[in-house]
Amino acid sequence: MLSRTADHLYWMARYTERAENLARMLEVNSRMSLLPQGAEIVEQGWVATLTIIGLLDAFRQRYGAVTPTNAIAFLVFDRDNPQSIYSCVRAARENARAVRGTLTSEIWETINGTWLDMRVAGMRSSSDAEVGNFFDWVKHRAHLTRGVIQGTMLRDEAWHFAWLGTYLERSDSTARILDVKYHLLLPRGEKVGGAADYYQWSALLHSVSAFEIYRRVYRDLITPRRVAELLVLRDDMPRSIRRCMSQVHTHLMAVRNAHSAETERRAGELQASLHFGRIEDIFDIGLHEYLMQFMGRTRDLGERVSRDFLVSAAD
Amino acid sequence: MPGVKPYDEMHAEDGSVREHYRAFASWLARTPSDRVAQKRAEADSLFHRVGITFAVYGEEAGTERLIPFDIVPRIIPAREWQQLAAGLKQRVRALNAFIADIYHGQEILAAGRIPAEEVLTNGHYRPEMQGIDVPGSIYAHIAGIDVVRAGAGEFYVLEDNLRVPSGVSYMLEDRRMMMRLFPELFARHSVAPVEHYPDLLLENLRSVAPPGVIDPTVALLTPGACNSAYFEHAFLAQQMGIELVEGQDLYIEDEFLYMRTTRGPQRVDVIYRRIDDDFLDPLVFRPDSMLGIPGLLTAYRSGHVTVANAIGTGVADDKSIYPYVPEMVRFYLGEEPILANVPTYVLRRKEDLDYTLAHLSELVVKEVHGAGGYGMLIGPTASRAQIEQFRERIVRSPEKYIAQPTLTLSACPTFVEAGVAPRHLDLRPFVLSGKDVTMVPGGLTRVALCEGSLVVNSSQGGGTKDTWVLET
Numbered sequence: 001m002l003s004r005t006a007d008h009l010y011w012m013a014r015y016t017e018r019a020e021n022l023a024r025m026l027e028v029n030s031r032m033s034l035l036p037q038g039a040e041i042v043e044q045g046w047v048a049t050l051t052i053i054g055l056l057d058a059f060r061q062r063y064g065a066v067t068p069t070n071a072i073a074f075l076v077f078d079r080d081n082p083q084s085i086y087s088c089v090r091a092a093r094e095n096a097r098a099v100r101g102t103l104t105s106e107i108w109e110t111i112n113g114t115w116l117d118m119r120v121a122g123m124r125s126s127s128d129a130e131v132g133n134f135f136d137w138v139k140h141r142a143h144l145t146r147g148v149i150q151g152t153m154l155r156d157e158a159w160h161f162a163w164l165g166t167y168l169e170r171s172d173s174t175a176r177i178l179d180v181k182y183h184l185l186l187p188r189g190e191k192v193g194g195a196a197d198y199y200q201w202s203a204l205l206h207s208v209s210a211f212e213i214y215r216r217v218y219r220d221l222i223t224p225r226r227v228a229e230l231l232v233l234r235d236d237m238p239r240s241i242r243r244c245m246s247q248v249h250t251h252l253m254a255v256r257n258a259h260s261a262e263t264e265r266r267a268g269e270l271q272a273s274l275h276f277g278r279i280e281d282i283f284d285i286g287l288h289e290y291l292m293q294f295m296g297r298t299r300d301l302g303e304r305v306s307r308d309f310l311v312s313a314a315d
Numbered sequence: 316m317p318g319v320k321p322y323d324e325m326h327a328e329d330g331s332v333r334e335h336y337r338a339f340a341s342w343l344a345r346t347p348s349d350r351v352a353q354k355r356a357e358a359d360s361l362f363h364r365v366g367i368t369f370a371v372y373g374e375e376a377g378t379e380r381l382i383p384f385d386i387v388p389r390i391i392p393a394r395e396w397q398q399l400a401a402g403l404k405q406r407v408r409a410l411n412a413f414i415a416d417i418y419h420g421q422e423i424l425a426a427g428r429i430p431a432e433e434v435l436t437n438g439h440y441r442p443e444m445q446g447i448d449v450p451g452s453i454y455a456h457i458a459g460i461d462v463v464r465a466g467a468g469e470f471y472v473l474e475d476n477l478r479v480p481s482g483v484s485y486m487l488e489d490r491r492m493m494m495r496l497f498p499e500l501f502a503r504h505s506v507a508p509v510e511h512y513p514d515l516l517l518e519n520l521r522s523v524a525p526p527g528v529i530d531p532t533v534a535l536l537t538p539g540a541c542n543s544a545y546f547e548h549a550f551l552a553q554q555m556g557i558e559l560v561e562g563q564d565l566y567i568e569d570e571f572l573y574m575r576t577t578r579g580p581q582r583v584d585v586i587y588r589r590i591d592d593d594f595l596d597p598l599v600f601r602p603d604s605m606l607g608i609p610g611l612l613t614a615y616r617s618g619h620v621t622v623a624n625a626i627g628t629g630v631a632d633d634k635s636i637y638p639y640v641p642e643m644v645r646f647y648l649g650e651e652p653i654l655a656n657v658p659t660y661v662l663r664r665k666e667d668l669d670y671t672l673a674h675l676s677e678l679v680v681k682e683v684h685g686a687g688g689y690g691m692l693i694g695p696t697a698s699r700a701q702i703e704q705f706r707e708r709i710v711r712s713p714e715k716y717i718a719q720p721t722l723t724l725s726a727c728p729t730f731v732e733a734g735v736a737p738r739h740l741d742l743r744p745f746v747l748s749g750k751d752v753t754m755v756p757g758g759l760t761r762v763a764l765c766e767g768s769l770v771v772n773s774s775q776g777g778g779t780k781d782t783w784v785l786e787t
Contacts, residue, residue, distance in 0.1 A: 001576055001577055002576055002577075003564070003575045003576060003577055004561065004563065004575075005558070094540075097540055098539075098540050099549075099559075100549045100553070101549040101550070101559045105365070108365075109364050109365060112364060112365075113364050116363065161577075255577060257577060257579065258578075258579065309577045
């Protein structure tokens with residue numbers, strides 16, 4: 001298939017996933033904000049979120065004070081913020097529009113429909129309750145988009161590139177969601193295991209649809225180590241880093257070409273390290289350090305995928 | 316025009332419903348108006364969701380608009396269509412023969428049937444094409460011929476579109492929409508199907524691949540998502556199952572055309588291009604073009620790639636050449652034209668110019684290189700000042716204009732704000748030329764939604780209707 005087409009499909013999927021993950025991240029923050037705690041701690045939560053997605057400076061320049069209202073305005077509907085949910089939905093739609101001939105009409109209509117509704121939503125100002133519903137809506141539309149891709153698309157290269165984008169984005173995002181929690185707790189040196197801590201960890205689990213899974217898998221108290229294990233190393237956990245990387249590897253192998261050997265090797269190596277990794281070793285390094293390193297490696301993979309497949313190599 | 320009653324597609328002189336509209340009219344009379352209103356709203360939201368829009372130039376970047384869709388179909392009885400189709404195929408055959416002749420022996424010029432300077436000094440004549448042989452001697456593989464019906468119900472050809480005619484996607488989507496909204500109507504009419512157009516088109520394009528290519532690869536070249544017809548480009552590529560490519564996806568190596576794919580270069584044998592000649596090859600035409608493929612003309616000359624439509628077809632659909640098309644039919648085919656031209660005054664001729672200047676308020680004056688309804692004067696509805704302004708432009712360069720009597724285009728009942736009222740329309744059927752000359756029974760019907768308006772272009776507020784050719 002055309003390199004440019006593959007590029008649009010890959011980014012269509014990444015932006016769809018990114019919008020969803022941002023909604024998930026904001027949802028967990030909103031939940032945490034509802035806990036009985038001081039304004040200062042709430043602010044810290046939002047600072048951590050903005051930091052982890054690399055937008056704290058941009059936010060400060062435009063809005064100044066970090067308040068929940070400002071942060072949500074910036075991350076949800078701000079069309080000048082290229083990483084807002086609004087902008088991600090628009091970018092997903094623009095990429096889809098550029099290759100609508102390659103998509104099934106159901107996929108196009110779903111993504112276009114999401115955008116049309118998003119535009120309407122973007123014109124209304126929303127109360128807190130509505131924002132909660134809105135996050136749910138974003139998740140539902142992403143579920144629907146993936147479902148329609150899964151249910152209607154020919155299993156060809158186009159399909160593989162869409163999933164490659166989805167899982168690379170998701171692995172990065174799970175790492176970030178976990179790292180927000182790190183920023184939030186450890187610098188304050190608070191004792192692990194208090195009530196507030198429990199709510200924070202459970203909010204985090206909810207944000208990646210893992211609360212019930214945790215209960216089923218561990219049948220026990222929520223501890224940071226197990227949460228980390230679940231989200232990093234469990235192969236049966238659909239949003240875990242390991243699960244995502246094994247999907248990345250599978251879809252990458254399906255589209256491999258004459259230039260991609262080194263990229264395949266790196267993806268395989270990363271996957272193997274997750275496959276055989278132990279949570280003890282990760283905590284020895286430090287969860288934050290580990291996650292930072294991981295994000296560096298997914299960024300490298302993303303760049304390599306672009307170079308090997310997506311920009312025209314044939315000059 | 317004021318005073319002249321247009322031919323009504325649905326009603327006869329005495330007000331009775333014409334036979335081919337009877338079943339529809341009785342259905343419309345029986346259907347509650349709120350159901351019709353609800354269906355019309357549904358059509359709007361479906362078109363939006365499906366994204367059948369066209370980009371509008373000159374407004375904020377990325378503006379997309381719907382083309383209004385009217386649910387009253389334009390119905391053409393079988394015997395009228397047969398006549399029309401025969402006339403259109405004949406005309407396109409002659410036009411292709413003309414282009415082939417112009418780029419080879421120029422016999423028609425030698426025979427004095429068309430003034431040579433009319434052709435050779437025409438801006439759309441491409442000397443680069445001289446002597447190049449193209450597969451099957453076909454130049455206009457896809458032709459969109461605009462046809463109108465005047466006062467007494469007779470058909471005229473208004474314009475030939477031989478460069479990159481568009482609108483066929485609306486023909487297909489309008490049909491799909493009507494079938495989705497009113498399936499019961501199709502049960503009681505035998506409407507000839509048009510849905511196989513993309514198959515015909517693909518077969519047609521493959522049939523003109525360079526000789527010796529066994530399983531030709533066809534790709535559709537678009538200027539990109541900002542182009543007003545992008546929806547159509549994507550739609551057709553998808554329906555044909557071919558790649559939708561932009562200039563940046565293509566390159567020439569050793570006089571062959573390749574596209575860049577995730578698995579490396581892939582040969583392209585036939586390029587269905589939807590960009591103008593000027594932008595096709597920056598090495599030969601406009602050097603500032605970012606849309607084209609440097610070196611394409613070289614590959615074309617070597618016969619390694621077929622370009623559809625061919626480069627240089629504009630020399631045959633120019634308004635200044637239009638008056639000579641009936642002559643081409645006689646010259647190349649030895650037949651009498653089945654379809655009539657609108658009588659046309661060629662203003663580079665002294666006597667035509669004098670007549671026109673004396674009758675500006677009765678005539679339509681068109682710029683010969685204009686398109687899309689821009690740069691024309693509709694005498695009977697123009698103000699005095701507009702007429703005088705246009706007169707100056709004509710006197711300054713008469714060779715840029717032609718004039719025609721104002722035809723009273725036929726009208727068809729159409730939903731408008733005040734209810735159902737007659738609105739003027741035209742018809743663009745599409746004629747495919749490859750190994751054979753083929754058509755699907757139908758075309759794009761465009762309707763002028765403003766009362767009395769004769770301008771049906773979508774860029775100027777025109778809408779569309781489904782076009783039904785009846786099988787019996």
